[in-house]
Amino acid sequence: MHELSIANSIQEAVRAEAVRRPGVRLLKVGLRVGELAGVEPEALSFCFDALVSGTELAPLALEIETRPRRQLCRECGRTFRVVDYSIVCPDCGAAETRCIGGDELEMVYLELDET
Numbered sequence: 328m329h330e331l332s333i334a335n336s337i338q339e340a341v342r343a344e345a346v347r348r349p350g351v352r353l354l355k356v357g358l359r360v361g362e363l364a365g366v367e368p369e370a371l372s373f374c375f376d377a378l379v380s381g382t383e384l385a386p387l388a389l390e391i392e393t394r395p396r397r398q399l400c401r402e403c404g405r406t407f408r409v410v411d412y413s414i415v416c417p418d419c420g421a422a423e424t425r426c427i428g429g430d431e432l433e434m435v436y437l438e439l440d441e442t
């Protein structure tokens with residue numbers, strides 16, 4: 328399962344961070360997932376919780392921020408969100424648009440408790 332290996336890499340990255348910061352409690356990890364990344368956020372959350380539960384990382388939470396697919400119009404320079412797979416510019420009607428976002432898959436933050 329694709330989501331399981333992603334959940335596993337996140338967990339490993341967090342664990343590495345925990346080793347670098349002894350005495351700090353890790354509360355939450357934020358992940359940005361574009362809709363083109365081919366990741367099912369619910370399945371990813373499920374896998375992540377299953378991996379973390381019962382380990383020293385628990386009860387670490389995973390917060391997934393989803394990002395829509397975005398296109399840039401080559402004609403008028405407008406950026407827009409893709410709805411219903413239409414990549415035609417909603418402003419000028421040009422079909423010459425370029426994908427500029429929506430395939431993100433990255434850790435964006437780690438929430439810590441240093442007290």
Ligand SMILES: [Zn+2]
Nearest residue numbers: 400403416419
């Ligand atoms: Zn346009």
